[in-house]
Amino acid sequence: MLEMRKVTVSIAGVRVLREVSLTLRPGVCTVLIGRNGAGKTTTLRAIMGLVPLVSGEILLEGDALHERPGHARAGLGLGYAPEDRRLIPGFSIEENLLLPALALNLTAAERKRRLDDVYGLLPQLAEMRKRPGGATSGGQGKMVALGRALMVGRKAVLLDEPFQGLAPALALDYARTLAALRREREGLALLITESSPHLLDAIADETLSIERGAIEAEDAAPGAATPGH
Amino acid sequence: MLFAIVPLIVDGLANAALIFFVAVGLTLVFSVLRILNVAHGSFYSIGAYVAASIGLWIISSGLNPWLSFPALLIAAALVAALMGPLIERTLVHWTYGKGEAVQILVTFGLFLILEDLQRIVFGVRSIYADTPMALLGVSEIGGIIYLNYQLLLIGLAVLTLIGLRLFIRHTRQGKLISAVVEDREVSEAMGINTRRIFMMAFTLGVFLAALGGALATPTSGVAPGLGAETMVLAFAVAAIAGLGQVEGAAVAAVIVGVARVLAIYYVPALDAVAPYLVMLVVLLIWPYGLFGTTQSRRI
Numbered sequence A: 001m002l003e004m005r006k007v008t009v010s011i012a013g014v015r016v017l018r019e020v021s022l023t024l025r026p027g028v029c030t031v032l033i034g035r036n037g038a039g040k041t042t043t044l045r046a047i048m049g050l051v052p053l054v055s056g057e058i059l060l061e062g063d064a065l066h067e068r069p070g071h072a073r074a075g076l077g078l079g080y081a082p083e084d085r086r087l088i089p090g091f092s093i094e095e096n097l098l099l100p101a102l103a104l105n106l107t108a109a110e111r112k113r114r115l116d117d118v119y120g121l122l123p124q125l126a127e128m129r130k131r132p133g134g135a136t137s138g139g140q141g142k143m144v145a146l147g148r149a150l151m152v153g154r155k156a157v158l159l160d161e162p163f164q165g166l167a168p169a170l171a172l173d174y175a176r177t178l179a180a181l182r183r184e185r186e187g188l189a190l191l192i193t194e195s196s197p198h199l200l201d202a203i204a205d206e207t208l209s210i211e212r213g214a215i216e217a218e219d220a221a222p223g224a225a226t227p228g229h
Numbered sequence B: 001m002l003f004a005i006v007p008l009i010v011d012g013l014a015n016a017a018l019i020f021f022v023a024v025g026l027t028l029v030f031s032v033l034r035i036l037n038v039a040h041g042s043f044y045s046i047g048a049y050v051a052a053s054i055g056l057w058i059i060s061s062g063l064n065p066w067l068s069f070p071a072l073l074i075a076a077a078l079v080a081a082l083m084g085p086l087i088e089r090t091l092v093h094w095t096y097g098k099g100e101a102v103q104i105l106v107t108f109g110l111f112l113i114l115e116d117l118q119r120i121v122f123g124v125r126s127i128y129a130d131t132p133m134a135l136l137g138v139s140e141i142g143g144i145i146y147l148n149y150q151l152l153l154i155g156l157a158v159l160t161l162i163g164l165r166l167f168i169r170h171t172r173q174g175k176l177i178s179a180v181v182e183d184r185e186v187s188e189a190m191g192i193n194t195r196r197i198f199m200m201a202f203t204l205g206v207f208l209a210a211l212g213g214a215l216a217t218p219t220s221g222v223a224p225g226l227g228a229e230t231m232v233l234a235f236a237v238a239a240i241a242g243l244g245q246v247e248g249a250a251v252a253a254v255i256v257g258v259a260r261v262l263a264i265y266y267v268p269a270l271d272a273v274a275p276y277l278v279m280l281v282v283l284l285i286w287p288y289g290l291f292g293t294t295q296s297r298r299i
């Protein structure tokens, strides 16, 4: 469904991604493992159109995604939760959740439907919806960032190190939410990055590892074979 | 003695109202685009020239003189619509993410171009178009005579402040602007066309400056040098407030406007430097301005 083909990215003259290829499929959870500075965030930013590609292409259902501006992703059904939450501090939690819906100018009915959907998955957010985005703990902020990504992520959701810095109880909570999400939205493709290997083995259908900007080994779970290799 | 000071205060507030329009535009552009537009004052003088020209044309062609009032607004809208998107797309957009030195050089170049353009189009003589001021006349309250036009200016500035706040906080476009001010990349990822927001914010900034200039024409002549003079005043106000502060810009404009008028009256020698003296004192005590902090980007 979403395919990166030999994507190379440079930031400030340094080659950060080298011919990265990966494929996301509906209903498949792909985990991208890599050390600090390996290029995980850059991979997600490249998909989201937030960094220019030096070469390569990114296709969404066969169409050239990399030729479209970054802001087109939300409307195409890609949700993104960045590494460090990055909520709008002056907005309430609910306003933060509604931001992508506002950007896409969804109808009030559709907005409410999606919001209710997110509150159904993350009921703890409904309880604190009036609280300012700037007044959330790290863990709560990650939940809000997940909810915000789910407001528009109908096809694929990209989560950048969602477990990093979460207390064990919250991490468990987060993992349960992801499991519920996968049950509820069967066709959703997930791409999750993580720095420590095996942490997400229970969730992953497919695990890729990235090192110094290149995806090295592919270790596909049965039934999720990677084409093109 | 007390009576003597009231007209001065009104004078100062009317002055503050005009500076507020330019300064709040400057601050808005700074918050969203993160550039300090050195050419911002030129939009004030262009707004003034266009308004004065339309005003004189209305009188000379025998139209209803009351049309001079909507003409002020139309002049500002015209300047913003014609120059805002064009300049943002061609010149300013090129400086995003570049160092401050580049931004200042480019916008200073823009300032020089706009100054020359004004001389070519409007000439170098002063233009006076005070029909709106004359039409509104004066009123007498408690033995003191006020220029009604000055009261109108103060009212309009207050309405603009309230309107801007409501716009930013409660409308769709306003909320999208706030999100971009906080985090451009996340805004883009959430589906906001940040390029369009930049263009819109820049154009709104041009409109506010041009509106200040247009509203100033009935109170004083328009002459070369107005753009530079206004830029420095607007910068002083924005610096006193802390860059990026909407309500702060209003407070700072009042401080500067009143200080200027009081200086003219009591210490004429300090007239021209009064705003910068205030700025100096404020920045010595509060380096980020009265309402600013290092982090503060909120509008």
Ligand SMILES: Nc1ncnc2c1ncn2[C@@H]1O[C@H](COP(=O)(O)OP(=O)(O)OP(=O)(O)O)[C@@H](O)[C@H]1O
Residues within 6 Å of the ligand: A011, A012, A014, A016, A034, A035, A036, A037, A038, A039, A040, A041, A042, A043, A083, A195
């Ligand atoms: N804005 C930038 N300027 C310069 N170099 C950058 C920038 N962003 C990323 N890099 C470099 O690109 C490489 C990959 O960065 P990236 O953020 O993608 O890594 P990551 O795998 O997400 O790391 P982490 O686990 O620390 O989040 C790093 O070596 C980093 O130094």
Ligand SMILES: [Mg+2]
Residues within 6 Å of the ligand: A040, A041, A042, A083, A160
């Ligand atoms: Mg990262």
